[in-house]
Amino acid sequence: MEERERTGTGSEYVLVQMTTEEHLAELRSRLLVSLAALTAGSVVGWFLVPGMLRHFAQHIARRFVFVAPAEAFTTYLKMAVLIGAALASPIIVLEAWRFVLPALFPHERRVLQRFLPASLGLFAFGVAFGYLAVYPLALRFLLGFGTETVQPALSVARFLNFFISVTVPFGLVFQFPLVLIILVRIGIVSVERLMSLRKMVWFLSFVVGALLTPPDAVSQVMMAVPLIVMFELTLWRMRKGERRDVR
Amino acid sequence: MSAESSAETTVEFQDLLQRLNEVRTRLIRSFLFLLAASILAYLFSERALDDMQARLPVGSEMIFLAPSEAFVARIKLALAGGLVLAFPFLMYQILAFVSPYLSRRDRRMGLLLIPLSFGLFLTGAGFSYAVMLPFALRFLLGFGAGELEPMLSISPFVNFVLFLVLPLGLIFQLPIVMVFLTRLGIVDPVVMARNRKYAVFAIFVISAVLTPADVFSQLLMAGPLLVLYEFSLLIARLARRRPTP
Numbered sequence: 001m002e003e004r005e006r007t008g009t010g011s012e013y014v015l016v017q018m019t020t021e022e023h024l025a026e027l028r029s030r031l032l033v034s035l036a037a038l039t040a041g042s043v044v045g046w047f048l049v050p051g052m053l054r055h056f057a058q059h060i061a062r063r064f065v066f067v068a069p070a071e072a073f074t075t076y077l078k079m080a081v082l083i084g085a086a087l088a089s090p091i092i093v094l095e096a097w098r099f100v101l102p103a104l105f106p107h108e109r110r111v112l113q114r115f116l117p118a119s120l121g122l123f124a125f126g127v128a129f130g131y132l133a134v135y136p137l138a139l140r141f142l143l144g145f146g147t148e149t150v151q152p153a154l155s156v157a158r159f160l161n162f163f164i165s166v167t168v169p170f171g172l173v174f175q176f177p178l179v180l181i182i183l184v185r186i187g188i189v190s191v192e193r194l195m196s197l198r199k200m201v202w203f204l205s206f207v208v209g210a211l212l213t214p215p216d217a218v219s220q221v222m223m224a225v226p227l228i229v230m231f232e233l234t235l236w237r238m239r240k241g242e243r244r245d246v247r
Numbered sequence: 248m249s250a251e252s253s254a255e256t257t258v259e260f261q262d263l264l265q266r267l268n269e270v271r272t273r274l275i276r277s278f279l280f281l282l283a284a285s286i287l288a289y290l291f292s293e294r295a296l297d298d299m300q301a302r303l304p305v306g307s308e309m310i311f312l313a314p315s316e317a318f319v320a321r322i323k324l325a326l327a328g329g330l331v332l333a334f335p336f337l338m339y340q341i342l343a344f345v346s347p348y349l350s351r352r353d354r355r356m357g358l359l360l361i362p363l364s365f366g367l368f369l370t371g372a373g374f375s376y377a378v379m380l381p382f383a384l385r386f387l388l389g390f391g392a393g394e395l396e397p398m399l400s401i402s403p404f405v406n407f408v409l410f411l412v413l414p415l416g417l418i419f420q421l422p423i424v425m426v427f428l429t430r431l432g433i434v435d436p437v438v439m440a441r442n443r444k445y446a447v448f449a450i451f452v453i454s455a456v457l458t459p460a461d462v463f464s465q466l467l468m469a470g471p472l473l474v475l476y477e478f479s480l481l482i483a484r485l486a487r488r489r490p491t492p
Binding site: 050067072076 | 399407463
């Protein structure tokens with residue numbers, strides 16, 4: 001359909017020519033496959049919800065309540081779809097990857113091949129960190145404010161929102177090193193400039209921590225500290241790399 | 248020439264003033280009627296609430312989470328009840344306002360339409376309250392097993408009931424709307440039958456917007472709506488078969 005000005009560097013590189021209609025048809029079929037995977041995953045998820053709720057109930061050592069008539073049902077649905085998304089994510093990522101691949105030049109492809117696994121790994125790591133470290137601590141901290149006369153009766157919908165807000169944002173925030181690397185590679189900022197911005201970055205880490213987590217100090221700090229650590233580690237790595245280049 | 252036209256303008260202006268005055272009177276009257284109806288409804292609101300709670304499949308005890316919640320829920324209930332009670336009167340006010348512009352026949356038809364419309368509203372709302380509500384509650388509270396314990400708060404409950412009951416009363420006005428649109432030639436039963444699939448789609452979207460935010464109530468509303476669509480189609484066919492004299 002279109003002639004490419006730049007040519008690929010790789011010898012095995014073959015430019016696949018497709019018309020717009022073919023692209024759309026492919027997009028359609030890939031979306032359908034992804035949707036089917038999500039649906040199937042959600043159906044499986046629906047049956048996993050009771051077990052998950054039991055698991056959560058153990059963490060708070062009591063049963064959940066629901067205050068609106070439809071709350072239990074909508075929470076069930078939401079959890080089922082979340083589990084479904086998690087189960088279907090490999091298929092969805094694969095479909096997206098296959099769709100994008102023909103549009104890329106070999107060097108672009110190589111960059112993406114390096115960054116995509118790193119990004120997914122960091123996301124999984126962030127979510128795991130949120131679930132294993134932040135969630136128990138934040139929950140204990142917050143429930144600790146209950147007293148003899150102030151008893152928790154946690155609404156299940158709100159609990160789910162809390163749970164999501166201490167796990168998913170960590171997956172997103174843990175992309176920080178990649179963002180830094182890309183910004184430096186493209187030449188938007190230099191390592192030296194980042195160094196001079198250190199104070200700012202530290203401060204902003206705490207701001208981001210406050211914004212993206214539930215309003216408790218624990219999860220805020222637990223988001224800010226990894227951000228700062230990642231910033232420093234990335235900078236240190238890149239400086240080492242630069243010095244090697246100079247030599 | 249100019250004097251004549253200015254005199255005409257004055258007459259027109261006075262006419263307009265008169266109409267505005269009438270609007271004012273009718274608005275005030277409607278408001279007062281609405282207020283009276285709401286006060287009346289308030290007197291029955293406690294009993295109505297008891298009755299709603301009796302539609303719950305399990306224990307009908309309820310809580311309120313904010314200090315003002317129970318009061319606000321009662322007021323909301325009273326206003327909704329008042330609106331329903333005042334509905335025919337409000338319709339009459341509108342009809343009376345436009346009646347100078349209507350032919351005798353249309354005026355008579357309008358007067359006939361008010362009780363018909365009110366009857367349809369009550370049928371729709373009553374159907375929703377008597378059939379859909381217990382069904383929906385039984386299904387939704389069926390999730391109150393295992394680790395989930397129902398501890399219904401009054402305000403969401405009242406909202407849920409109102410949003411299930413009132414929209415259906417409004418939707419039951421569809422046959423009347425259909426007759427009008429067919430008579431005016433805006434709607435054609437042949438086109439309606441041909442575009443059925445778009446109608447089905449629209450019905451599901453409308454149901455999603457009007458009902459409490461769960462798929463189940465959406466389906467519960469979409470079902471009767473689909474029946475109503477077919478019913479309207481039938482009415483439209485009948486209305487068209489008899490050409491206007």
